[in-house]
Amino acid sequence: MLVEGTRVDLVLRRSARRSFALQVDHRGARVSVPLRTPLGEVERFVHSHGAWLLDRLRARAQAPQALPLEVAEGVCLPLFGRVLVLRRVSARAARWRGLADGREELLLPAGVDPQRALVRALRARALAWYRGRAEEYCHRLGVAVPPVSLSSAATRWGSCSTRSGIRLHWRLIHLEPALIDYVVAHEVAHLAEMNHSPRFWAVVERLYPDWRAARAALRSAAATLPVIATAAADRGAFTRED
Known part of the structure; x- marks a missing residue:
């Protein structure tokens, strides 16, 4: 065309x-x-x-193409906007450990595929966080909490439907909590308005008054997220919908 x-x-x-x-x-x-x-x-x-x-x-x-992250001892990546340090240890399962300086460590079993173990641990952590934030925003809106699950969509950070509930991209876990909250608030607002009408954005503003700045920051942050080898297919997408 x-x-x-x-x-x-x-x-x-x-x-x-x-x-x-x-x-x-x-x-x-x-x-x-x-x-x-x-x-x-x-x-x-x-x-x-x-x-x-x-x-x-x-x-x-x-745009420069980001190279997939190679999981190795001491590699760092963002977690909720802070630093996560990866460690390889002799263990049966991945384990999280807080550090005195506010950073965290993720101890990955040395005997398994490190990329898959990392993604599995991040997805589990993300789902627990997202569910808690969805509960908070549903409480503010006065609606029942729908099922919350993870997404790996190539073009959307989140979605909401009456059948499947709220789905949020697991890679949001790398961002600051305030930006994650904007996506959660956006999807929760769809429980009141299943569209992008002025009424919908009024609900978003009720839940998240600074949504315009967060929306712009989210677009900028998308290009900075680490690319993990097993998740390379869902990196860096642009979307426009009407």
């Missing part, structure tokens, strides 16, 4: 959805639309966001 005079290879996906979504990630550009959407409407949607699409494609092409 020609977009503002530039040829763009665009994958079209039809599904039982209600909204249009234009996405750019490591796999390229794609547009997702409801099943029976005429091609003319698809083209109008893409062209209406042409500048955004070309900007994201250029940024993707120019």
